Structure formats: C-alpha cells, structure tokens
Amino acid sequence: MTEYHVINKRSPRLDAPDKATGRAKYIDDLSLSGMLYGALLQSPFAHARIMNIDTSKAKSLPGVKSVVTAEDAGLVKYGVSPARYDETLFCDERVRYVGDEVAAVAAVDLETAMEAASLIEVEYEELPAVFTPEEALAEGAPQIHDKYPGNLCAEVHQEFGDVAAAFQECDLIRTDTFINKRQDAAFLEPNGCIADFDLNGYLTLHTSTQSPHYVMRTVAMVLGLPVGKVRVVKPYVGGGFGPKAAASPLELSACLLSMKTGKPVKMNYSREQVFLFSRARHQFRHVLTTGVKNDGTIVALTNECHLEGGAYASFGIATVYYGGSLLGAPYKLKNMKYDGYRVYTNKPACGAQRGHGGVAARAAWEQQLDALAKELGMDPVEFRMKNAMEAGDTTCNDLYLSSFGQKECIEAVAEGSGWKEKKGRMPAGKGIGMATGFFVSGAGYPIYRSETAHSTVVIKLSDDGGTATVLTGSAEIGQGSDTVLAMIAAEALGVPLDCIKVRSGDTDFSVDLGAYSSRQTLMTGHAAKEAAEDVKRQILDVLGEKLQIAPDRMDMKNGYVVFEGDAPEYEEIRTLYKKEHRGFKDNPVEGPLTFKEAARAAYLEKGSIVGTGKYKPGELGGKFKGAAVGTSPAYGPSAQVVEVTVDMETGKVTIDKMTDAHDCGFAINVTSVEGQMEGSLSMGLGEAMFEEVKFDDRGRILNANLGEYKIPTALDMPDIETIIVESNEPNGPFGAKEVGEGAIMPTIPAILNAVYDATGVLVQELPLTPERVYMALKEAGKLKK
Amino acid sequence: MKRLIALTINGKLHEVAVAPNLTLTDLIRYDLGLTGTKKGCEVGDCGTCTVIMDGKPVNSCLVLAVQADGREVLTIEGVETDEGLHPIQQAFVEKGAIQCGFCSPGMILSAKSLLERNPSPDEGEIRTAISGNLCRCTGYQKIVEAIKEVSNKG
Numbered sequence A: 001m002t003e004y005h006v007i008n009k010r011s012p013r014l015d016a017p018d019k020a021t022g023r024a025k026y027i028d029d030l031s032l033s034g035m036l037y038g039a040l041l042q043s044p045f046a047h048a049r050i051m052n053i054d055t056s057k058a059k060s061l062p063g064v065k066s067v068v069t070a071e072d073a074g075l076v077k078y079g080v081s082p083a084r085y086d087e088t089l090f091c092d093e094r095v096r097y098v099g100d101e102v103a104a105v106a107a108v109d110l111e112t113a114m115e116a117a118s119l120i121e122v123e124y125e126e127l128p129a130v131f132t133p134e135e136a137l138a139e140g141a142p143q144i145h146d147k148y149p150g151n152l153c154a155e156v157h158q159e160f161g162d163v164a165a166a167f168q169e170c171d172l173i174r175t176d177t178f179i180n181k182r183q184d185a186a187f188l189e190p191n192g193c194i195a196d197f198d199l200n201g202y203l204t205l206h207t208s209t210q211s212p213h214y215v216m217r218t219v220a221m222v223l224g225l226p227v228g229k230v231r232v233v234k235p236y237v238g239g240g241f242g243p244k245a246a247a248s249p250l251e252l253s254a255c256l257l258s259m260k261t262g263k264p265v266k267m268n269y270s271r272e273q274v275f276l277f278s279r280a281r282h283q284f285r286h287v288l289t290t291g292v293k294n295d296g297t298i299v300a301l302t303n304e305c306h307l308e309g310g311a312y313a314s315f316g317i318a319t320v321y322y323g324g325s326l327l328g329a330p331y332k333l334k335n336m337k338y339d340g341y342r343v344y345t346n347k348p349a350c351g352a353q354r355g356h357g358g359v360a361a362r363a364a365w366e367q368q369l370d371a372l373a374k375e376l377g378m379d380p381v382e383f384r385m386k387n388a389m390e391a392g393d394t395t396c397n398d399l400y401l402s403s404f405g406q407k408e409c410i411e412a413v414a415e416g417s418g419w420k421e422k423k424g425r426m427p428a429g430k431g432i433g434m435a436t437g438f439f440v441s442g443a444g445y446p447i448y449r450s451e452t453a454h455s456t457v458v459i460k461l462s463d464d465g466g467t468a469t470v471l472t473g474s475a476e477i478g479q480g481s482d483t484v485l486a487m488i489a490a491e492a493l494g495v496p497l498d499c500i501k502v503r504s505g506d507t508d509f510s511v512d513l514g515a516y517s518s519r520q521t522l523m524t525g526h527a528a529k530e531a532a533e534d535v536k537r538q539i540l541d542v543l544g545e546k547l548q549i550a551p552d553r554m555d556m557k558n559g560y561v562v563f564e565g566d567a568p569e570y571e572e573i574r575t576l577y578k579k580e581h582r583g584f585k586d587n588p589v590e591g592p593l594t595f596k597e598a599a600r601a602a603y604l605e606k607g608s609i610v611g612t613g614k615y616k617p618g619e620l621g622g623k624f625k626g627a628a629v630g631t632s633p634a635y636g637p638s639a640q641v642v643e644v645t646v647d648m649e650t651g652k653v654t655i656d657k658m659t660d661a662h663d664c665g666f667a668i669n670v671t672s673v674e675g676q677m678e679g680s681l682s683m684g685l686g687e688a689m690f691e692e693v694k695f696d697d698r699g700r701i702l703n704a705n706l707g708e709y710k711i712p713t714a715l716d717m718p719d720i721e722t723i724i725v726e727s728n729e730p731n732g733p734f735g736a737k738e739v740g741e742g743a744i745m746p747t748i749p750a751i752l753n754a755v756y757d758a759t760g761v762l763v764q765e766l767p768l769t770p771e772r773v774y775m776a777l778k779e780a781g782k783l784k785k
Numbered sequence B: 001m002k003r004l005i006a007l008t009i010n011g012k013l014h015e016v017a018v019a020p021n022l023t024l025t026d027l028i029r030y031d032l033g034l035t036g037t038k039k040g041c042e043v044g045d046c047g048t049c050t051v052i053m054d055g056k057p058v059n060s061c062l063v064l065a066v067q068a069d070g071r072e073v074l075t076i077e078g079v080e081t082d083e084g085l086h087p088i089q090q091a092f093v094e095k096g097a098i099q100c101g102f103c104s105p106g107m108i109l110s111a112k113s114l115l116e117r118n119p120s121p122d123e124g125e126i127r128t129a130i131s132g133n134l135c136r137c138t139g140y141q142k143i144v145e146a147i148k149e150v151s152n153k154g
Helices: A016-021 A056-060 A110-119 A133-137 A163-168 A212-223 A249-261 A271-277 A316-325 A359-376 A380-387 A406-417 A481-493 A520-547 A571-580 A595-606 A670-689 A747-759 A770-779 B024-031 B087-095 B104-117 B123-129 B141-153
Strands: A036-042 A048-054 A064-068 A101-107 A121-126 A152-160 A172-179 A192-197 A203-207 A230-233 A265-268 A283-292 A298-310 A335-344 A430-440 A455-461 A468-472 A500-503 A554-557 A560-563 A610-615 A635-646 A653-663 A719-725 B003-009 B012-018 B050-053 B056-059 B072-074
Touching: A016 B087, A016 B104, A036 A110, A036 A249, A036 A271, A048 A101, A056 A064, A056 A110, A064 A110, A064 A249, A101 A110, A101 A249, A133 A298, A133 A335, A152 A316, A163 A283, A163 A298, A163 A335, A172 A359, A192 A249, A203 A212, A203 A249, A212 A230, A212 A249, A249 A265, A249 A271, A283 A359, A298 A316, A298 A359, A316 A335, A316 A359, A359 A380, A359 A430, A359 A670, A359 A747, A380 A406, A380 A430, A406 A430, A406 A635, A406 A653, A406 A719, A430 A747, A455 A481, A455 A520, A455 A595, A468 A481, A468 A520, A481 A500, A481 A520, A520 A554, A520 A571, A520 A595, A520 A610, A560 A595, A571 A595, A635 A747, A653 A670, A653 A747, A670 A719, A670 A747, A670 B141, A747 A770, B012 B024, B024 B050, B050 B104, B056 B104, B087 B104, B087 B141, B104 B123, B104 B141, B123 B141
Parallel strands: A036 A265, A203 A230, A298 A335, A468 A500, A653 A719, B003 B072
Antiparallel strands: A036 A101, A048 A121, A064 A101, A152 A335, A172 A283, A192 A203, A192 A265, A283 A298, A430 A635, A455 A468, A455 A610, A554 A560, A635 A653, B003 B012, B050 B056, B050 B072
16 A cells, blocks of 8 residues: 555645634735725616616716726626526616626725615616516416527436336336425625726736636626636635636626726625525426336436526526436436426526535435335335445446445445444434435536646746645635645655645636536646646656666655665765755755755756646546536545434424545545535535525515525534545546535435434425424324324 | 724724724724624624624624724634634644634634633533534534534643
8 A cells, every 4th residue: 555645644724724813815805905896786676678777877976986887898698608608797678687787886985886886777667577487487478588488598308228118117116206495505705806907908806716717718708808818816715615616797897897997896795695696506396206126126217307597597507417417326227317497587597506406306316215215115225235336337327437435335324323223213203314425526528618628737846945836726715625735746746745835726827627516636636746746757857867867766755855775875966955055954964865955956957847737537428418417537425324303293303413424535635525524414404404595476585694594503513423435536636536515415315314214204395494394294194292 | 973982902902983884893804904804794694703892702793883992802813822823723723623714713703702601611512602603614513623622621
C-alpha cells in the first residue's frame, strides 16, 4: 500500500482560521472606492403585459447615476442550456412571475437607489396566470412563452430494454404516485456582487458564485463584451447548493450599470429576493410502476414525471433528464421507460439543487421498493443487496460504474445501525428504514457544447523554492475544495501541506467549470495533480543533470528528495543555497536534500518554475437523445438507515438517529468527507420534514424568509453516524470521487421508510408535517385515540 | 437627524453619529468596518449577525444603533486572545465545524456565551444555545462536537 504524507488524513481546512475570526471576506464585506449601489425593480404581477415604462422621475432624483431597462440592456437571450435560452436581462413586453426584473438603478447610496426604483412608473396590463403543471397544460391555458407552445419547456421520452414485455414476466407490479415540494436552497449568504468596469474597458465582477467560468461567459455574451475582457472573481461564498451556479440578473444588472456609469456598482439580493430568484429544487410529481419477481429481482420500471418549472428554463433541461437518468441504478434493472415533462408556470424559475433532479425520484422509488419488499416478505436490506450493482457494471441507460461500493455501503449501515437487532423489533410508534442512492462525480459534459477542458490548474513555485501556489478558477463555496486541492497538490509534489498556497475562484487563473455536479475533487483534483507532477518533473530534470543521475531514480516525498539507492553528492547545491540565504534561520544544515534546495536549483537553471495540468473526461455514455445527462467519469453510492418515532395521536415525526455510509472512492480530507455527508443529511431532512416554498393564489411567495421557510436547526438534527467506504476509483485522482451530493440521495426515502415501518402507512407527499402524517394515519385507520 | 452615541466594541470606546434607523449590524459592518458580523436575513431569523451585548447574545440586526448607546458589545473580531485563537475558535477549526463559514462568527459567539453561563453543558443545552444560529452546511454535528470538546476541557 502506498504511503501518503498528506492525503487520506484529517486536515483542518486552510480557510478555517480566517472564517473563525471574521477575517474571511465575503462579497458584502468588500467595497471599492467611488462605489455606487444598485437596486432592482421587479414585477409585482405573476403575468402581465408591460404597456409603458416611465423612468423620468427616477432619473431626476438627486444622487441617481443611471436607470436601465430593456431598452438599454438589449434583448440578448440567455439562460443555462444554450438550447433553451429564454431569458433577457430585463423584461421587454411581458413579465412572467412576481419578481421578474423590469429595471435597475445605480445611485450614490442604497436608500437613494431603492427610492429611485420605486419612482419608476410601469404601466401593466395583468394577464391570466398559471401556477401548477395541470393549469399550465390545460387546453386554452395562458401561454407564457410564444416559442414554447403549451407551456411545455422540455419533454423527454426514453426507453431501455423492452418494458412492456418485461412487465409480462413480473410476479408483482405496483404503481405509486409521489410528490415533493418546491424547495429553497437557503444558503446563509444572500447573493451579492460588485461590478467594476475600468477605464481600459475591462470588466471585473466580484460575485458570490459557484461558477466564475459560466458567469464570465454569460456576462460577456449578454453585454456584448469579448470574453477576454471579462474577469469574474469569487470571494469567500456563504454556501450555494445549486442556485449560484449560473449568472443572475443581479450580476448582469450590476455589470451593465457599471458600464453605464464607469463606476464600481454593488448589488445585493435581500433574503426575500433570494427566494424570488429561486433556481432551487423543482416540485416533481412521479408516477412509478415497478415490476418484480417473487425472488425479489427488480425487472421493470416506468417513470412518468411532471416538473413544475417556473417561468424560465434555468438548469431545468438538465433537471428533467436527471429525473429519469438517475433511476435504474444502483440496481440491476434491464428495462426502464422514462417520460419527463418540465412545465412552465408563472412562478420563480426552478433550477439545480444538491442532488440535482434525482432526489424526488429517488425518494419515490426507494419508498416503493420498501412497499414491494414488504409484499414479497423480504427484508429491505436483503432485497437491496440482491439487486445492487457492482463495480464494472453498466446501467441500462449506459452509465458505466468504474467503482461502486454500493453493497459495502448497505452492509456498513446495516451493521452500524444494528439493523438486524432492530428491524421488526421496534416498540410501537418507532420505526427503522433504509434506502440507497448515488450521484455523478462531475457532469460528463459542460453545460454549453464545447471541447474545452473542464479544469485547468497552474502551479507556480516561489523563486526560493519553498512555496507552491496553486492557481485555479475552481470555486470554494464552503465544501472545502481549496483544502482538498492543496492536499492533492502537496501529495503529488512531495511537500508538506504548509508549503502550498491556493488562490482560486478567479477566471484569470485557469478554466474551471466550477462547483456543481460534485465535480471539483475529481476534475480539478486531476488537473492539480497533473500540474504538481509537471512541476516535480521539471525540478527532477534539472537535478538529474546537476547530480548526473537519471530523474526516474529520484522522487520527492514530504519535502525531501528521495534517491533510489545511495544518495549522490549534493553538497554543491546545498552550499549554493546557503550562500544565497545568508542571515536566514531556516537553511538546511545536514541530512537529506530538501525540496526547496532542489527547487531553487531548478529556478536558477530555468527561471520561474510553472507547471500546468488539465482534465477532460473521455467519451461517456450512450448515443440516445439526452444520453449526456447522467454521464460522469465516476459515481458515488450511498446508503442510509434512519430511526424515527411517530406520535400516533398527533402525527408528529421525530428523527432519532441517522446512520450514513458513502463511497467517496478515496477520502482526501477525511473530516471534509464526513462534513459533506452530515450536511447532505441535514438538507435532506429539511426537505423531508418541513421545507416548502408556499404561494398565494396570485403567485406571491408566502414564506420568503428563514423564519417561516423552515430549515433544520441544531435541535432538529439527531446524532449522525457517518461511515466512509473507499472503493479506489480508477478515474479519480488518487482514487477519489464525489461525496457532496450522493449522500443526500437516500435521506428522504430512509426517513419515509422508517415512518412506514413505524406506522405501516406510506406517506407519499412531502413534507412530513404533523398535519399530513395525521391525515395519512387517519385515512389508514391507524390513528391512536 | 443623526444622534451621537458612545458604545464600547471589543473593549474600545467608539463615539459615532448615527441615523435613528441604523441597525447595530450596519453600524458595526459599514461604519466601523468590522465585517465579521454577517448579514443573512436582516429580520432576526438566521443568527449570522449575532454579537454579545452586555454579556448576552443578540441578533444585532434587531438592535438599533441608538439602543446600543452606553452598551458593551463583543463581535467576532474581539474573541481572539493575546495567545491567538480562543479555545472555541480553535476547536471549530480543528473539529471541522466550519464549512462555508457564514454562520461561524455568530455560532462561535453563541457558544462562547453558553460556556460562560454554563461551562459544562450537556448536548441538549448545547443544541438549544445554538438553535438561533442557522447553518445549512454542517448538519451541526461537528459544531456540537467542537463545543463539547471545549466544554469538557472547561
């Protein structure tokens, strides 16, 4: 077994001291001299025609520097998937949801900007609106986009195997309908940005984003600037979870206002505006029919899904595909049919959120599988073990599982939770449930069609040789990527972690698609490893010449040069280093040749030592339409066991314990892997138990705040046990793959299955409020009086 | 019409003229430049703006600057000791209790306030004390472990 000095250990995060002391700067902590403040004017109507916009009063307010509408911004269509660009920066003739952007203002301070926005006079003619997929798909329904008749944003039809024939072979077939609720990502830092258009025509956007690269491209495209003139810089970001993975109207407005005024412009969303911007979890309605044999073999699945998408596509094209492509696996299923429909409504656009597109489908199916297991008289663990896929398998929709510790995860949680002792032996009102799930380790293809590398990394050595700076466009948004990349670079270069400095989140540093689809550890990690190896090779080449020794007979380990066989004479290099560093206290005196001596020698020979690395996945997936969505160089499976108490009189559900196992391939930073698992469970618990964005009958959000939109507090979270499974992913750097999203997949169904175990009742709509569970118990005649 | 107030922040007396509607959060962040105090909701839901005022943790977004006249306020910038990180900060760093970090200043101040009142809290008391500080990243597991770590020592 390879001995590692840095990775596969518990490392404090590099950014933690700054974050613990208030030193870490987030977007609203920054200011630039001469900075103006921006405010948006957003639609008060869910659907209306804009008859006239009069900005004269706003423009004449003292302190106002610029007022912009569609007339100034132009009507360049943008969005996330190029095939469905359906937004313009400002609405032209129509607004499509409460919150749709109509105009923006820059002024000397925020109060003036907000007052000016309120002075813009917009004449609307209200139009009939649709708020549910049923309303939107009804004949004669008001049309939201002329280009997409019937309010159908996207539809997907896929069939693998022969589903109709397969159902003929089944001994048992079940159909169930499942509904989740529209979620808000509820990251704690509201989106914010500062745009700075300088006098040389360069635009710098400082913004709280997950993807500087995508934002750079969208800003350049919408505002008509060359991509090379736009730089996007990400300060520390207070969480993203999906909605910060694409350019927002806030960012585009700030850029336009800065271009108009020649001054830096700061803009922030209020918490209410974060809810209005949304772009988080869709509402899905899944109708699943699954057929099994008496021996427990899962034979066939049909999955029909309607997604309530809101007014624009956002990430939704990918979402509707993920709603189908992430079922099938992790089970050996040969026949699967998927019909997905993403429907426009007059509500804020939904987009991507942790476990993109797959969370509701997974909850629906895993719950159905437990119902099937019960009818078959099989233990849920045994049922899943029988059907679970393994490394080397390919799913019916052509996803290749190069490593896949699904069975190991199931066994780990069964053992860790004491499943055998507890299942079927819980006291009344208590239940235990299990579920599995998996997620991609980086999307196989960029969101725009391109042959680009997904990640490039540059590593530059300091001239004294002692420090290596990792330069990357990747996005540290709280998940710990900076530290993971530093650990990978340190291990690959052969130096201790404290010799590595990471500068990230800047499009000037490198190309990186950003923090979404759980891609950075694998993809940016690969590029960082390759760049470090490039640096190491350059040093060893010089050293080889100086010492008259073949470079492949040397290596770097933990800050020292390691020679195969006897060490050659290197006193000349050491003497030179010491001569150059007279007066310094940390000069090497005796012992093995150090990394910095070797690196200094390389610098003296070659000048600045710079290494580069890149990563792009190979060809992945099948040839059918939509085959790209769901492809990935690797997949991270998970399993969970949840224990609950259900109050049979009131319907109140309490989560008592959660046991989670996840296969992350190989843990780079053990503490961070656990942290991602714990955070996933928390977000899944919130969605299962209380999260729901609610609307009134005119499309206005009723709970656009963190008091009434409830996310888990410390009191809602039970004790969590996390078990890391390592499968050594052949496509991952040092064997590593994702953990940030696979771990959320089993959470909701494990809770649902525990409730099913406790009550015998399948609750098939989220969230599990006491009222909903009470009604379900009552309907089933299980209510205790 | 601005009003002159005098308050002590992290042991230093500040005399400032403030508008009557200025919140303590905005005073601390924008007028005094202590940006470790965060702004997540501005209505007292999230706890990211937590500071300790006269010994008690408060949401500084719900306190007007004029109400802080004559008070003593501790922000995250005042928690470090002459020896470096405060033991609670150190535990948060070492235990992995920090991810995005946006809740961390408020969380650390709530924990500090708890441990001053009750040096050896049980898990329920820890969870209750930080229940006004939302965290979306960690599931609170490592935060609770970090606070336990310090309380055991104390």
